[in-house]
Amino acid sequence: MxxxxxxxxxxxxxxxxxxxxxxxxxxxxxxxxxxxxxxxxxxxxxxxxxxxxxxxxxxxxxxxxxxxxxxxxxxxxxxxxxxxxxxxxxxxxxxxxxxxxxxxxxxxxxMRKSLQKYEEEVSKMKTVVTNREENIRHLEELRKEDKRKIEKLTIDTRSQNVFQELNEELRITKDRCKSLETQIEKCNRKEVVLGFHTTLVPTMSSLIFNGLMKHLEDRLAEENVDLVRRPYTGKVPFNYPLLAVCVNVSRIAADAKEALRGVTEVGNCKDIALLVFHHKDVHALPSQTSDKILTGTEFSHVGLILDFAFLTNRGIYNCELNTLGIERIVTFLLQYKTRK
Incomplete structure (x- = not known):
């Protein structure tokens, strides 16, 4: 065709x-x-x-x-x-x-390239399988050896019973040691009884007290000391450290006198720590500390005067002033630690 x-x-x-x-x-x-x-x-x-x-x-x-x-x-x-x-x-x-x-x-x-790559992968997998089979054989030999050892141990029933008794005694001994450690830790642990005094409204005082307690409890826990808060209503004698809280809203001297009103007359002034809180951000904090300003006779016998910073929406926030203040309060409180 x-x-x-x-x-x-x-x-x-x-x-x-x-x-x-x-x-x-x-x-x-x-x-x-x-x-x-x-x-x-x-x-x-x-x-x-x-x-x-x-x-x-x-x-x-x-x-x-x-x-x-x-x-x-x-x-x-x-x-x-x-x-x-x-x-x-x-x-x-x-x-x-x-x-x-x-x-x-x-x-x-x-497709030839893919096939070549696939063949290379298959070769690698075969190598892996060979190695794993070798490992399995080795593990099987170990298992047989362990089985022989176990069979040898189970022949002597008396020895096995002795071993169980020793394990039970060891468990009892460990429990006793743990109980003794707990008792020793409890005996070594100490506590500090602490009172708070303020003339602030409840909402403001709760904001400051809760934040301050959290910082103090965490820091004193590192010293193996528990913090026990005792309510204080004012004009009542006390024989434990008392934190008097003052918020600087106008003149600092007037605010401090108001915070100490009713407590310096009934207790030891050296047991009082006057805490002056500034409602300001870190960049607006005063450059001069309150203990340099409050030098009158009504403040001369107070045990400690410290400055702190807080904000309504943040509470006692992290800054150098607050960190230094917490450390100085902890040092002040450790003088009053007692055994529980």
Whole structure:
């Protein structure tokens, strides 16, 4: 079966052969028939050929034959165009197939690379499996060895009972030691009884007292000391450290006198620690401490005067002033520690 290109070339040869026959055709009168001659030449031939009826009829027959051949040539031209169109489509399809083949070649290369990578992974996994199998064999040998040891130990039932008794005695001894450690720790642990005094409103005093207690309890716990808070209502004698809380809202001397009102007359002033709280952020705190300002006789016998900073929304916040104040209060309170 011929291909499209061979068929096309064959049709072209037939077309050229047919055109050659048409152009070289010679009528019976001895004149060559040329379908491409100009109109003037045809007119002259026509005037000459009209001289005889036989020539006229013969010329009509030749013209019909020429027209028939031209029709065949046109048909062959159309068929050639159709074949060219089909050839063009086939060439485009071949290009598409070549493109698809190229893509498949690329995919095949990628798949080969993936396969090679997969084979490498399989080789690695085989190595891992081999190592693990070796480990399993080693562990199995150890298990068998342990089993032999256990069987050897279980032969002597008496020795096993002795071992259990020793374990029970060891457990009892550990419990007794733990109980003794607890008692020793309890005997060594000490406590400090502490009182608070303030003239602030309950909401403000709770904010300050709760924060201060949290800081003091955490710090005294490091010293193995418990803090015991004792309520103080004022104008009652006391024999334990008392923290008098003052919030600086106007003049510091007036605020401090108000905070100490009713307590300096009924107790030992050396047991009183006056705490001056400043409701300010760290950058706005006073540069001079309160003990440098409160130098009057009414403050000279107070055991300790300290400054602290707090904010309503943050309480006693972390800063150098508060850290130093907590450490000085702890030092002050440790003088009063007693056994529980």
């Amino acid at each position: 011929m291909s499209f290109s061979e068929t096309f070339h064959k049709m072209q040869e037939l077309f050229y052969e047919l055109s050659s026959k048409i152009n070289s055709y010679t009528c019976t009168c001895g004149r060559k028939m040329d379908i491409n001659a100009d109109s003037s030449h045809k007119t002259r031939e026509s005037s000459v050929d009209k001289q005889s009826l036989f020539g006229q009829r013969h010329q009509d027959g030749e013209e019909e034959r020429i027209l028939q051949l031209e029709g065949e040539r046109n048909a062959l031209n159309d068929h050639c165009k159709k074949l060219k169109h089909e050839i063009t489509e086939k060439e485009q399809r071949i290009l598409r197939l070549e493109k698809d083949l190229l893509e498949k070649d690329r995919s095949e290369i990628q």
